[in-house]
Amino acid sequence: MSKKVAIVGIGYSGFRTTSTDVSYREMIYEAATKCYEDAGGIHPQSIDSFVASSEDFMEGISIADEYVPDQLGAVLKPVQSIAGDSLQGLASALMQIKTGQFDVVAASAFSKISNLSSYENVLSYATDPAYIRPFQENPYFIAGLEMNRYLYETGTSREQCAKVVIKNRYNALKNPTAIYGAKIDMDDILNAPPLCKPLGEFDKSGHLDGAIVLLLASEDKARELTDHPIWITGLGWATDTPNLDSRTDTLGSARYAELAAQKAYSMAGINTPYNEIDFAEIDDTFSYKELQHIEALKLCGPGEAGELLDLGSFAPAGDLPVNVSGGSLGVGYLHEANGLHRVLETVLQLRGEAGPRQLPGVETGLAFAWRGVPTTTGTAIILSNKS
Amino acid sequence: MKEKVQVSGGTGLSAKDVSSGKIFVTDDSLDCAYAWDTGVAVNRYLAELKNGRIIATECRKCKRIMLPPRLFCELCYVPSNNWVYVQDTGVINTFSICHVHWDASRIGEGEKPHLPAVIEIDGASEGMGIMHLLNEVEPDQIKIGMKVKAVWKPEAERTGSINDIKYFKPIE
Amino acid sequence: MRKVAMVGAGMTKFVRRALETPKELSYEAAKTTLDSCGLSLDDVDCVAHGTAPDAFDGIHQNGEYMACGSGGWNKPTMRVFVGGATGVHAIAHGWYHVASGLFDTCLVVCEEKMSSAMPHAQGFFLTIFDSITERPLQPNLLWIFALEMNRYMERYGYTKEDMALAAVNNKRNGLKHPASQFTDEVTVDDVVNSEMMAYPVSRLDVSPVSDGAAAVLLAAEPVARRLTDKPVWIEGVGWTLDTAYWATRDLSYPRYLDKAARMAYDMAGIREPHKQIDIAEPYDPFDYKALHHLEGLQLSPRGKTVELLRDGHFAMDGNMPMCPSGGLLGVGNPIAAAGTMKACELFWQLRGEAGERQVPGNPRLGVAQAWGDLMQVSSVVVAGI
Ligand SMILES: [Zn+2]
Numbered sequence: 001m002s003k004k005v006a007i008v009g010i011g012y013s014g015f016r017t018t019s020t021d022v023s024y025r026e027m028i029y030e031a032a033t034k035c036y037e038d039a040g041g042i043h044p045q046s047i048d049s050f051v052a053s054s055e056d057f058m059e060g061i062s063i064a065d066e067y068v069p070d071q072l073g074a075v076l077k078p079v080q081s082i083a084g085d086s087l088q089g090l091a092s093a094l095m096q097i098k099t100g101q102f103d104v105v106a107a108s109a110f111s112k113i114s115n116l117s118s119y120e121n122v123l124s125y126a127t128d129p130a131y132i133r134p135f136q137e138n139p140y141f142i143a144g145l146e147m148n149r150y151l152y153e154t155g156t157s158r159e160q161c162a163k164v165v166i167k168n169r170y171n172a173l174k175n176p177t178a179i180y181g182a183k184i185d186m187d188d189i190l191n192a193p194p195l196c197k198p199l200g201e202f203d204k205s206g207h208l209d210g211a212i213v214l215l216l217a218s219e220d221k222a223r224e225l226t227d228h229p230i231w232i233t234g235l236g237w238a239t240d241t242p243n244l245d246s247r248t249d250t251l252g253s254a255r256y257a258e259l260a261a262q263k264a265y266s267m268a269g270i271n272t273p274y275n276e277i278d279f280a281e282i283d284d285t286f287s288y289k290e291l292q293h294i295e296a297l298k299l300c301g302p303g304e305a306g307e308l309l310d311l312g313s314f315a316p317a318g319d320l321p322v323n324v325s326g327g328s329l330g331v332g333y334l335h336e337a338n339g340l341h342r343v344l345e346t347v348l349q350l351r352g353e354a355g356p357r358q359l360p361g362v363e364t365g366l367a368f369a370w371r372g373v374p375t376t377t378g379t380a381i382i383l384s385n386k387s
Numbered sequence: 388m389k390e391k392v393q394v395s396g397g398t399g400l401s402a403k404d405v406s407s408g409k410i411f412v413t414d415d416s417l418d419c420a421y422a423w424d425t426g427v428a429v430n431r432y433l434a435e436l437k438n439g440r441i442i443a444t445e446c447r448k449c450k451r452i453m454l455p456p457r458l459f460c461e462l463c464y465v466p467s468n469n470w471v472y473v474q475d476t477g478v479i480n481t482f483s484i485c486h487v488h489w490d491a492s493r494i495g496e497g498e499k500p501h502l503p504a505v506i507e508i509d510g511a512s513e514g515m516g517i518m519h520l521l522n523e524v525e526p527d528q529i530k531i532g533m534k535v536k537a538v539w540k541p542e543a544e545r546t547g548s549i550n551d552i553k554y555f556k557p558i559e
Numbered sequence: 560m561r562k563v564a565m566v567g568a569g570m571t572k573f574v575r576r577a578l579e580t581p582k583e584l585s586y587e588a589a590k591t592t593l594d595s596c597g598l599s600l601d602d603v604d605c606v607a608h609g610t611a612p613d614a615f616d617g618i619h620q621n622g623e624y625m626a627c628g629s630g631g632w633n634k635p636t637m638r639v640f641v642g643g644a645t646g647v648h649a650i651a652h653g654w655y656h657v658a659s660g661l662f663d664t665c666l667v668v669c670e671e672k673m674s675s676a677m678p679h680a681q682g683f684f685l686t687i688f689d690s691i692t693e694r695p696l697q698p699n700l701l702w703i704f705a706l707e708m709n710r711y712m713e714r715y716g717y718t719k720e721d722m723a724l725a726a727v728n729n730k731r732n733g734l735k736h737p738a739s740q741f742t743d744e745v746t747v748d749d750v751v752n753s754e755m756m757a758y759p760v761s762r763l764d765v766s767p768v769s770d771g772a773a774a775v776l777l778a779a780e781p782v783a784r785r786l787t788d789k790p791v792w793i794e795g796v797g798w799t800l801d802t803a804y805w806a807t808r809d810l811s812y813p814r815y816l817d818k819a820a821r822m823a824y825d826m827a828g829i830r831e832p833h834k835q836i837d838i839a840e841p842y843d844p845f846d847y848k849a850l851h852h853l854e855g856l857q858l859s860p861r862g863k864t865v866e867l868l869r870d871g872h873f874a875m876d877g878n879m880p881m882c883p884s885g886g887l888l889g890v891g892n893p894i895a896a897a898g899t900m901k902a903c904e905l906f907w908q909l910r911g912e913a914g915e916r917q918v919p920g921n922p923r924l925g926v927a928q929a930w931g932d933l934m935q936v937s938s939v940v941v942a943g944i
Contacts, residue, residue: 021424021427022427023425023426023427023429024424024426025426026428026458029459043464044464045464054640055613055619055620056614056686057613057614057619060421062612062613062614062684062686062687063640063687063932066687066800066935067689067803068803069461069800069801069803070803070804071461073464075461075800075802076800076801076814076818078797078799078819078822079799080640081639083613083620083621083639084638091637094659095655095661096659098655098659099560099561100560101560101655101826112423112424115424116421117422121418122419125417125617126618126620126624128624129413129616130413130580133413133415134413237637238635238636239626239633239635239636240633241632241633259634260635371620371623374623375620376623377626390737390913390914390915391595391910391912392738392903392907392914393569393570393594393595394569394737394738395569395571395587395590395591396572396586396587396591397573397574397579397587397770398572398577398579399574399575400577404578410578423691425691429692432692461802480710480810481710481810483701483705483757484757485756485757485758488697489681489682489685489698490678490679490685491678491699492678501702503702503706504706505710505806505810514809516806517692517806518696518698518706519696526758548695549693549695550696
């Protein structure tokens, strides 16, 4: 496992609530072109393999992997799709390179959520057809159950969850790609219409269209393609049970995050994450998720995240800045492209290219993605600009 | 030679198992609605179909004239924004005579079979075909290599859709 | 490179409509596989999972739903997806999990339950076509295969009788497979005279939609040697996707498979596949596809396959037995599971454990292949003992 792998190219397009001017093909073409330019102008014919991440129902296309190759320049190349978050797709690209059979692999994902007019229905089709679906509940109810249990188990307050929203949307004001940047008050959040109590309207992130393509390369190839390779030092993913009724012991925690992080930390040789990680981009699909994930990722003790948030530890100037980009609450929710978005932001910080939101002197970053309700799958990645 | 093939599970059911109520079934009809953005290239393609014309794009590098039109050449990986009109005639690359509907139900007695074909459009690069339907021809008369021409809907009925061409029919 | 072997295999029966849920089918295949090599789920480091379109099951994020059935609970589990080619590709997907050094063992589980789709799974294939430029024509899945079959036959002057020979061969082999859903032999006449679906495709040219699951356990070299004295090594893997503009391609030759096969043979160090490979499991959802794929796999010269088939070259006692399992035509076609079934067959055949349908002469090298999407993707696994 000596083979080192780096991210050598990044490209994206979109990050808007609608994108009626372009097809998904054209949107991905733009992101891929930018990515290949960023990686020293590599031609896709020189890329060994391509991994996309998608789910059929999101696109309204069965076997949506059919439509992957053309816009990536991947015709007659090894191309595959991962039915998962794009950070799992990136894991697949990483494994391919580590076998020694591939030197350069692209990972891509996109969201055209604006084209799907029945998102809640689709989401409900992810629940068990015999046990859960007959209730005909909006699947956000699972987030309500989780949040309530998390608050109960840890003593975290409703207000502390609201502070996540305030922080991330404020951070987003410094991110030109973020469209949900805002300065909002605690009262706005607490008085917002409830979604699935205790979850309110402001606790959930808003949808976004966009495409992201990243390029990974083996060590030799990375040094050839770029002057600023960002090394993948650790990666792990895990799935808890999809059965809601088997989750009584993990509804309040995020065991998938804990298991994923364990694997990533052990690969990266990290023993004390809180000390060794400089900043993190962590799933905040819902406000409580950021706090729950911070704890599961062992960036603090159980039940301590809310208190540390109060102390400003997770602010851009804090000890462990979390979601300086604005996260999903501030930038928007890119569905299966979320994972790559978090990596994109982490890479920008580690390259020193994050503009007004740049953190000083950062060397090691953590990105963590979760697939949203009703899933229990998470992926963690450790990135570093030090070789 | 001993067999060690491991097989277990896979309990077959008959239609009667279900209809007799021996097996319970949870019914659900999926309700998903989409409105796909056509984008730059296909939007122009549809707009020209509404005008009764077929338009393609040419790659400035490999010179392929491509159908359906696309904003970029997927092989050269460069933008291909040179628009060219092609003919509404072509050659049958391959065809089928299909006796079942899209949902696998058989077509009714006396109903005509569907006649899908890949048609290489004149004026586009060699091998550039589109899928469409044939008509005004006896199924057993269709041959690969036959020349065909588009039969358009009347202008007022066109909506900017691949169905603005009703079908292709043999010529000469 | 780290060597990876198949050390266990198992599957369910392939049936028209299964009592079991997708999770239960996955469980049966996974458990049988673990039992076959005396392991428990605790010995499994990760799960590689495959299933084709979610629309069949009507379940969004089907991989998540299936995770506990396939043994993925509290483990790294990842679902891969290349349409009909998923079943063999999942072996490649599992291979890089282990070959990368990240994991020592990987349980590969593929499942398909097609009977849940009403009134017929085929209806859901409408949604595989381009949503703007093709779907308004109300195409059905058979169209593209009929179009491809017609082009292939026209190119080499093949007849429907020629194509039917492949169905007869595979269905005969399948009668000896304990998971098969068939009990009767068919003749060329039976195939040619069966109900016409979409010329040139008749009912018996097509494999049946089915429910089922299949699995294999992959292990890194030291673990594999500890578990069995007959590991079946993954010698090479390959996969390739062609353009989605399928109507612009030469339908008479599967160049996507040409490239995928060469990738796998290169990795395996195979220079003359037609001489070196002992058994072939080309993907055969339609009879013509078995022949088309033998050409793409470089196991038969283009346009000469029917001649070789008639000469008995691809028979069980021929030089290169084709689909000793019976293939999709002979066992059944639960899409992703059917591809993995082919990998299981290599495992049993190369270990000499295939019983009644054992290929004679101690086969040492086999190839399994699957295909899918808009006739544009192939995945290939070369395995050896
Ligand atoms: Zn070109």
